[in-house]
Amino acid sequence: MSGRGSGLILRVYMALFFVYMFLPLGIMVVAGFNAYSPPSVTVWQGFSLQWFGELWADERMRSGLRNSLIIAGSVIALALPMGLAGALLLGRLGARAAGLLYTLMVSPLLTPGIILGISTVIFWRNFDVAGGLFTAILAQTTFVASYAMLMFMARLQRQDATLEEAARDLGATPLQAFRRITLPFLRPTIATAAVIAFLQSFENYNTTMFAIGGQHTLVTEIGSRMRFGLSPVVNVIGILFIIATITCAVVWAILKERERGAANGASA
Amino acid sequence: MTELRRAFGAPLSALIVFLAGVWILGLIAAPQIIMIEQSFWTMQRPEGAAELSVRIDALYNRLDVLALDHAAAADDAARAAIDAERVEVQGEITALEAQESTPVKTWTLSNYAQMGQAHLAIFAKTILASLAVTAIAFVVCYPIAFAIAKLEPPRRAAMIMLALVVPYAINELLRVFAWQMILNYSGPLNAALGLVGIGPIPFLESGTGVFVAMVYAYILFMVFPLYNVLETLDTNQIEAARDLGAGPLQIHRRVVLPHARPGIAVGCIMTFMLSAGSYAVPYIMTRGTADPWFTQLVYNRFFQATNWNVGAAYALSLLVVCTGFIFVMMRLLKVRLKDIAK
Numbered sequence: 001m002s003g004r005g006s007g008l009i010l011r012v013y014m015a016l017f018f019v020y021m022f023l024p025l026g027i028m029v030v031a032g033f034n035a036y037s038p039p040s041v042t043v044w045q046g047f048s049l050q051w052f053g054e055l056w057a058d059e060r061m062r063s064g065l066r067n068s069l070i071i072a073g074s075v076i077a078l079a080l081p082m083g084l085a086g087a088l089l090l091g092r093l094g095a096r097a098a099g100l101l102y103t104l105m106v107s108p109l110l111t112p113g114i115i116l117g118i119s120t121v122i123f124w125r126n127f128d129v130a131g132g133l134f135t136a137i138l139a140q141t142t143f144v145a146s147y148a149m150l151m152f153m154a155r156l157q158r159q160d161a162t163l164e165e166a167a168r169d170l171g172a173t174p175l176q177a178f179r180r181i182t183l184p185f186l187r188p189t190i191a192t193a194a195v196i197a198f199l200q201s202f203e204n205y206n207t208t209m210f211a212i213g214g215q216h217t218l219v220t221e222i223g224s225r226m227r228f229g230l231s232p233v234v235n236v237i238g239i240l241f242i243i244a245t246i247t248c249a250v251v252w253a254i255l256k257e258r259e260r261g262a263a264n265g266a267s268a
Numbered sequence: 269m270t271e272l273r274r275a276f277g278a279p280l281s282a283l284i285v286f287l288a289g290v291w292i293l294g295l296i297a298a299p300q301i302i303m304i305e306q307s308f309w310t311m312q313r314p315e316g317a318a319e320l321s322v323r324i325d326a327l328y329n330r331l332d333v334l335a336l337d338h339a340a341a342a343d344d345a346a347r348a349a350i351d352a353e354r355v356e357v358q359g360e361i362t363a364l365e366a367q368e369s370t371p372v373k374t375w376t377l378s379n380y381a382q383m384g385q386a387h388l389a390i391f392a393k394t395i396l397a398s399l400a401v402t403a404i405a406f407v408v409c410y411p412i413a414f415a416i417a418k419l420e421p422p423r424r425a426a427m428i429m430l431a432l433v434v435p436y437a438i439n440e441l442l443r444v445f446a447w448q449m450i451l452n453y454s455g456p457l458n459a460a461l462g463l464v465g466i467g468p469i470p471f472l473e474s475g476t477g478v479f480v481a482m483v484y485a486y487i488l489f490m491v492f493p494l495y496n497v498l499e500t501l502d503t504n505q506i507e508a509a510r511d512l513g514a515g516p517l518q519i520h521r522r523v524v525l526p527h528a529r530p531g532i533a534v535g536c537i538m539t540f541m542l543s544a545g546s547y548a549v550p551y552i553m554t555r556g557t558a559d560p561w562f563t564q565l566v567y568n569r570f571f572q573a574t575n576w577n578v579g580a581a582y583a584l585s586l587l588v589v590c591t592g593f594i595f596v597m598m599r600l601l602k603v604r605l606k607d608i609a610k
Contacts, residue, residue: 006516010415017412021435024446024484027456031449039449042459082295085287092272103605104292110537110608112545112590114563118583119299122306122576142295164275174277203439205548210567219441226445226552238442245437249430 025242032235039232051232058233064221067133071208071217072201074137075144076194082141083148083193084186087156090149106150108143116142117210131213139211140201147200148193155189307379307580311371320368327361379581387565387582394562395589398543401482405490405539406532408483413494413531414524418503429495436488444552447481448472451553475558478550485549486542490535497531498524530607533597537608541590562586 031039035048055061086105090098108116120139121131129135159182167177205219212220225234272281314320334354341347383391416425435443450457451471458468471477501524509519525532550561560568566586569579598604 007419010411010419014412014415017408018431020484021432021488024443024450025435025438027449028442028446040454041449041456042454082287082291085284086291088276088284089272089288092275101292104296106605106608108296110541110590110594112541112563112586114545114547114566115303115583115587116299118566118570118579119303120295121570122580123299123302125576126302138295141291142299145291145295174275175280178276178280199437205439205441206545209547210570219439222439222441223548223551226441226448227555234442234445238438238445241438241442242434245434248437249433253427253430 028238032239038230051236055233055236064218068217075140075201076197078141079144082145086149087152109146113206117207136211144197312374314372379578401543402539405487409490417498444481451477477553489538493531493534497528501527529601533601533603
């Protein structure tokens with residue numbers, strides 16, 4: 001790898017990897033603008049935006065989107081406090097208890113998604129609750145809270161414990177110290193965790209598919225469209241997802257750059 | 269616990285314990301335990317159901333006889349006595365019938381035995397294919413992750429990783445769908461093969477498509493953990509090894525790979541778990557034309573055969589294999605759970 005030759009080979013290999021990653025997405029985008037249905041790039045019938053119109057008029061997609069947003073909102077509201085509680089609890093326990101608790105709390109991340117969905121539905125059937133939005137929310141919360149817990153834990157480990165102690169010495173109650181010191185310190189993580197929780201919930205298929213019963217979300221609806229009755233409407237959704245993702249990535253890069261600029265400016 | 273109370277005060281501590289408790293006990297533990305419990309029993313017709321039905325038949329005969337007696341009875345007193353007996357017999361019949369038709373919960377391993385030859389073969393195929401996907405992902409990604417982390421300048425490396433976030437963040441279904449289009453019978457790949465006089469090849473119908481799409485869908489779950497650990501590897505260590513005369517192979521075997529153990533563990537565990545537990549990829553790629561993936565069997569047990577006990581047993585089998593894989597990886601690579609979940 002010291003040689004120039006092997007460096008070149010690695011470069012070519014990496015370029016091929018990028019083609020492999022992006023070419024399929026490109027094909028999907030192109031087919032979304034093709035007037036031909038089912039989606040195709042081999043039969044070209046002219047550039048068309050008609051599938052965007054059809055998506056807009058699609059009632060089931062719209063109700064799916066509504067359900068997805070309801071679920072994601074509820075998951076954020078449940079998973080963030082639970083994850084935070086887990087992280088706070090971990091920091092105040094003995095090593096052995098913390099180890100056991102930690103294993104339990106990360107286990108949903110190491111469990112196949114379908115198992116989380118299935119077990120939730122089985123559990124609630126005992127209380128005569130059938131699969132639906134409610135079970136989907138709980139099943140997703142199970143693992144989204146794990147992500148939140150890990151993020152809060154990482155942040156709490158960097159907290160300066162003396163600040164809280166100082167507040168207590170100055171006569172603050174534990175509640176005041178938490179509200180005025182710890183919570184503001186956690187604020188950036190709360191925002192990031194909410195974004196991650198939203199994406200994890202919104203994009204989830206495996207767990208939701210098994211937990212949602214007769215209802216549907218945007219993503220489960222896309223899934224059944226892909227299997228039955230293909231139309232380029234699915235490609236249009238793909239295009240919208242790609243645009244949204246690239247926008248987020250660019251915004252993130254700009255924010256990061258500005259942060260770096262600010263840091264440099266401060267240090268200069 | 270006292271430490272918790274001291275740090276947060278009683279009301280806040282109570283809230284913390286309550287929230288964490290609902291999550292850990294109510295959402296994580298209880299559903300798993302109920303699922304395990306459910307996989308070990310089945311509702312069966314009670315024992316001696318045949319004898320019961322004979323007795324019920326006899327009682328119905330007795331009712332008919334009583335009806336005849338009733339018609340032939342001489343006076344009201346006799347009729348009242350017969351009526352009383354009829355009520356009694358009727359009551360007995362109702363009780364016995366309830367007993368006969370109420371299934372009893374029977375503890376059994378039969379839910380697992382249901383798997384049979386055909387399903388066992390699919391189970392094995394799913395696991396072997398998932399292992400293959402994991403191995404391919406590792407072999408393909410290791411050079412990529414190493415090149416980005418150690419050979420590119422940091423700013424460029426960050427840009428490259430950001431670019432990879434785009435396909436990573438796009439929904440799994442849509443990425444799989446792209447491959448469904450490519451490998452379609454009338455798709456671009458078969459069109460290209462047609463130009464050189466090959467095909468068309470039924471990729472989707474043969475199950476090849478599932479494998480190809482699965483590698484594509486989950487390969488980035490290998491890249492990111494590998495990149496993260498390799499980024500923390502001090503380049504001086506590589507330089508030192510080279511100065512001491514180590515060849516490229518030796519450097520990787522003795523310096524880079526040992527450092528990358530936690531990343532390898534995470535990447536392999538995620539890739540394997542996602543593949544073995546994948547429902548979307550086989551569902552979309554085969555459209556029912558090729559052999560099902562094990563997850564599809566699980567789904568069918570629940571929502572088509574509606575045998576929840578057998579479904580629970582199938583789901584648990586999958587969970588056991590995935591958990592086993594995690595333990596093997598942790599043992600092999602000598603990493604702890606704390607290193608994995610970061």
